[in-house]
Amino acid sequence: MLINFFAGLLLVYCAMSALCLGIKRHYKNVWKREPQTYVCRALRVAGWLLLGAGFMACVSSWGWAMGPIGWLGQVSLAGLLLVMSLPYKPRLALILPVISAPVWLLAWAVL
Structure with missing residues (x-):
């Protein structure tokens, strides 16, 4: 259950990062x-x-009773993390999901 929570949070953070990079201004800010x-x-x-x-x-x-509400909370949390980290360290904000994805996959495979 906890693995699914962190999986959802990681997926939503990656989604918010991808949507952010889908905007030309943000893409140019990160990759120059x-x-x-x-x-x-x-x-x-x-x-x-x-x-x-x-x-x-x-x-x-x-x-289905609490899942959509939890998802909205995770979207808010991921958006807040991205908004707070993107102006200061834009590449670190986008490398973080790449680093954490193998850790999550390893934890999921063990459990």
Whole structure:
């Protein structure tokens, strides 16, 4: 149950990061170059798909009664973390989910 909670939080944080990078201004701020149009579209689609995956992780963790409410809380928490870290260390804010994903997969495989 706790693994599903952190899985949902990680998926939602990755989704918020992808949606953030789908905006040209934020992409340029992080990577110091203009993005291609297809890259922005792919990031937006990936962000929405990851939001859906996070929703399903919350529903599998808490059920249909509390899952959507927990998902909204996780979206708020992930958005707050991203908004607070992006102006100061933009690359660290986007590398954090890449680093934590293998740790989560290892923990999920063990349990």
